[in-house]
Amino acid sequence: MKLLSSSLRLARxxxxxxxxxFSMLLSIPIAYLLFRPNNFRxxxxxxxxxxxxxxxxxxxxxxxxxxxxxxxxxxxxxVIWLLGGFTSFRHPSGKPAHxxxxxxxxxxxxxxxxxxxxxxxxxxxxxxxxxERNPELFVxxxxxxxxxxxxxxxxxxxxVFNLLPIxxxxxxxxxxxxVEMIFGRxxxxxxxxxxxxxxxxxxxxxxxITRDYLxxxxxxxxxxxxxxxxxxFLRRLNLGINYLFKRSGYYYLREDFERAVQEYxxxxxxxxxxPAHYLARAACYLNIMQKERAIQDVERALKLTPxxxxxxxxxxxxxxxxxxxxxxxxxxxxxxxxKPHWAVPYFGRGSVLLDKREFQSALVExxxxxxxxxxxWLFYLERSIVHFKLGRLDLAHKxxxxxxxxxxxxxxxxxxxxxMIYEDCLxxxxxxxxHVLLRQPRSGYAYQxxxxxxxxxxxxxxxxxxxxxxxxxxxxxxxxxxxxxxxHLALKESDNAKADFKKVSSLTDILHLQRQAEELLxxx
Numbered sequence: 001m002k003l004l005s006s007s008l009r010l011a012r013x014x015x016x017x018x019x020x021x022f023s024m025l026l027s028i029p030i031a032y033l034l035f036r037p038n039n040f041r042x043x044x045x046x047x048x049x050x051x052x053x054x055x056x057x058x059x060x061x062x063x064x065x066x067x068x069x070x071x072x073x074x075x076x077x078x079v080i081w082l083l084g085g086f087t088s089f090r091h092p093s094g095k096p097a098h099x100x101x102x103x104x105x106x107x108x109x110x111x112x113x114x115x116x117x118x119x120x121x122x123x124x125x126x127x128x129x130x131x132e133r134n135p136e137l138f139v140x141x142x143x144x145x146x147x148x149x150x151x152x153x154x155x156x157x158x159x160v161f162n163l164l165p166i167x168x169x170x171x172x173x174x175x176x177x178x179v180e181m182i183f184g185r186x187x188x189x190x191x192x193x194x195x196x197x198x199x200x201x202x203x204x205x206x207x208x209i210t211r212d213y214l215x216x217x218x219x220x221x222x223x224x225x226x227x228x229x230x231x232x233f234l235r236r237l238n239l240g241i242n243y244l245f246k247r248s249g250y251y252y253l254r255e256d257f258e259r260a261v262q263e264y265x266x267x268x269x270x271x272x273x274x275p276a277h278y279l280a281r282a283a284c285y286l287n288i289m290q291k292e293r294a295i296q297d298v299e300r301a302l303k304l305t306p307x308x309x310x311x312x313x314x315x316x317x318x319x320x321x322x323x324x325x326x327x328x329x330x331x332x333x334x335x336x337x338x339k340p341h342w343a344v345p346y347f348g349r350g351s352v353l354l355d356k357r358e359f360q361s362a363l364v365e366x367x368x369x370x371x372x373x374x375x376x377w378l379f380y381l382e383r384s385i386v387h388f389k390l391g392r393l394d395l396a397h398k399x400x401x402x403x404x405x406x407x408x409x410x411x412x413x414x415x416x417x418x419x420m421i422y423e424d425c426l427x428x429x430x431x432x433x434x435h436v437l438l439r440q441p442r443s444g445y446a447y448q449x450x451x452x453x454x455x456x457x458x459x460x461x462x463x464x465x466x467x468x469x470x471x472x473x474x475x476x477x478x479x480x481x482x483x484x485x486x487x488h489l490a491l492k493e494s495d496n497a498k499a500d501f502k503k504v505s506s507l508t509d510i511l512h513l514q515r516q517a518e519e520l521l522x523x524x
Contacts, residue, residue, distance in 0.1 A: 009077075016065050018058070021081035027054070045143045052151045054080060056113050056158065060106040061085040067105035071098040074341070083218050091341030091372055096188075100177035103170045107162050110155045117152035121145055166196045166203065168225040187405075196226045248280065255415070257284040258511035275301035279310055287417050288512045291318060309339040316348055321420065325352050343373035347382065354386055362386050377406040378418065381432075385421070388428045400432050412436065412445040413479075414452060422453040429453035444473035448480055451487075460487040478508035482517055494524060 011018040027050060035046035061078040064087045068075050074090035093099055124145035129138060163171040172192060180188035200222055207216035242249035248263030264281035271277060282297035295318055301311040316331030329352055335345040350365035366383040373379065384399035403411040412433075414421060422429050433450035436443060451466035467484035474480065485500030497520075504517035 013062065014066070014069065016062075016075045017077035019077055019079045021079055023082035024054075024080060026082055041140065041143060045147055049147055049150060052117075052147070053154055056110060056151065056155050057085045059109050059113065060158065060162075061087045063105035063109035064102055067102045068093070071095075071101060073098070073102070083214065083221070092374075096177040096180040099180075100174055103173040103177065106170050107159045110158045110162070114152045114155035114159065117148045117155065121148035121152060124148060164199060164203070166199045166222060166226070167192050169222070172196055193226065200226060252280070252284060254510075255287070256510045256512070257287045258515065260284045273304060275304040275308055275311065278304075279308075279314060282314055286314070286318070287415060289416060291321065294318060307334075307338055309335040309342060309345075312338070313344055313348060316345075320348065320352050320355070323355070325356055328352050341372060343369040343376065343379070346372065347376075347379055350386075351382055354382065354389075357389075359386050359390050363390075375406055377403040377411045380406070381411060381421070384432070385425055385428050388425075388431065393431075396428070396431070397435065400435065404436070409445055412443070412449040414449065419452055419456050422456040424457075426453055426457045426459070442473060444470045444477070447473065448477070448483070451480075451483060455483060455487050455490075458490070460490045463487040464491075476507055478504045478510070478513055481507065482513060485517070485520065489520065489523075498524060 008022070009017050009019050031046050031050040035042060035049070037043040037046050058078070058080055061080070065075040065078060068087070068089055071093055073093045076088040076090050079086045079088070093102065124141055128141050129145065162169050163174075165175045166172045167176060172195075175195065176188050176192045179191050183191065200219060204216060204219040204223075207213070207219055239250060239253050242253060248260050248267060251257070251260035251263060261281055261284045264277055264284065267274070267277045268281065278297040278301040282294040282301070285291070285294035285297065294314070298311055298315045298318065301308060302315065305311065312331045312335040316328040316335065319325075319328040319331065329349060332345040332348040332352070335342070335348075339345070346365045346369035350362045350369060353359075353362035353365060363383065363386050366379060366386060369376070370379045370383065380399040380403035384396045384403070387393075387396035387399060400411075429450060430453070433446050433453070436446040437450075440446060447466045447470035451463045451470060454460070454463035454466060464484055464487050467480050467487065470477070471480045471484070481500040481503040485497045485504075488494075488497035488500060501517040501521045505514045508514065
């Protein structure tokens with residue numbers, strides 16, 4: 001969470017960094033406004049209350065952290081900030097039962113703290129105050145009794161608030177874990193979203209009615225997290241944020257890679273020692289199939305940071321595209337060594353092993369990738385191909401369905417850089433798209449994806465038929481005319497190819513698609 005990045009490390013407990021965000025400075029004037037102390041005793045009581053509340057939040061997060069460590073999940077840090085706490089894990093547990101244990105631990109800690117403070121209140125109120133004759137000690141005892149009761153109440157409020165079935169509160173995560181155990185990951189996302197949104201609206205309405213602006217601010221942040229359960233919403237949110245603050249990222253997300261290259265080039269000119277800019281531009285070049293330029297940028301990044309996992313991964317993928325499998329596997333292994341819980345190197349290794357027809361080894365790597373990143377549609381499709389090659393059709397279809405649940409459009413229509421997946425896998429592609437079209441006979445994306453698969457495997461007559469059907473369903477999709485034009489060109493049907501390429505520029509403002517069509521027109 002970038003919002004929590006400006007923090008100061010104060011301690012380290014069992015390998016977990018304890019950090020306090022700068023916003024915690026605002027808790028001091030807030031506590032003063034709440035208590036308005038007039039003397040030392042009242043000021044001490046306000047300070048102890050604030051310390052007790054912060055400690056309760058910290059212990060809540062330590063409950064999450066220690067539970068995570070018990071089930072084998074590494075914890076990076078705990079950040080305490082004005083609106084609560086946040087525990088950062090190095091990787092997901094991958095098992096809903098473990099997730100349930102992790103997110104149950106925090107509220108359980110607050111329940112125990114609430115019980116402790118209630119016991120302290122009872123001892124002070126019924127065993128100390130009635131027998132104390134010293135006026136000064138009596139007043140201090142009364143202050144501590146009130147403090148204990150207040151902190152017991154605060155911990156109960158933390159329990160109730162965190163157990164609300166709203167993602168990403170503990171209750172929402174616990175609900176997600178239980179639903180995932182019953183219905184699976186993708187269904188759990190939808191069900192959690194459907195429960196969280198109305199509950200969040202009720203909570204926001206309560207905050208407005210009671211004029212609780214801290215609670216209202218929490219609701220706004222929670223709404224952004226809830227949106228991550230829906231990829232379409234998350235994409236729109238990312239587009240909006242990048243449009244306002246990072247125009248290069250905006251063009252990249254729009255898949256307008258040539259304009260993104262222009263923006264990243266300007267960033268490189270401003271910060272030539274920043275490897276992230278070169279890697280981002282390399283990704284753009286890769287998406288428009290300018291491999292040599294991509295290699296140059298990755299090599300520059302590696303010179304600046306030789307152990308950069310992303311640079312190693314990208315260089316490995318470029319080797320894999322050139323069928324230099326040994327070099328690719330070596331670089332993926334190096335990326336794994338520096339970032340062992342990153343899913344992408346496992347996927348890279350699985351893809352290479354699939355190309356080498358080492359199916360069982362590929363399956364091991366892809367299983368690991370999916371366990372680390374279960375919301376990546378491409379991982380499921382790649383594993384589906386492995387199952388298909390092994391004759392496990394039920395498992396292949398299960399993975400195809402999982403990919404479609406995660407992101408239907410992206411699973412059906414591959415980006416150009418991913419079209420190599422179809423090479424020598426036409427039997428799998430026909431099986432995949434036939435199943436989709438049986439359920440959705442008017443899916444233009446399914447016809448487009450199958451047409452791409454036919455074109456990659458030089459079945460141009462079939463490709464043209466599918467592109468034509470897709471154009472009937474999606475007449476303003478420029479990529480369809482570009483793909484059909486390429487198949488017409490392969491069949492030496494020049495007039496038809498020219499007509500399709502001319503259509504591209506009138507349908508899209510994506511720069512690299514326009515230029516590709518223009519360059520193809522120049523070949524006549």
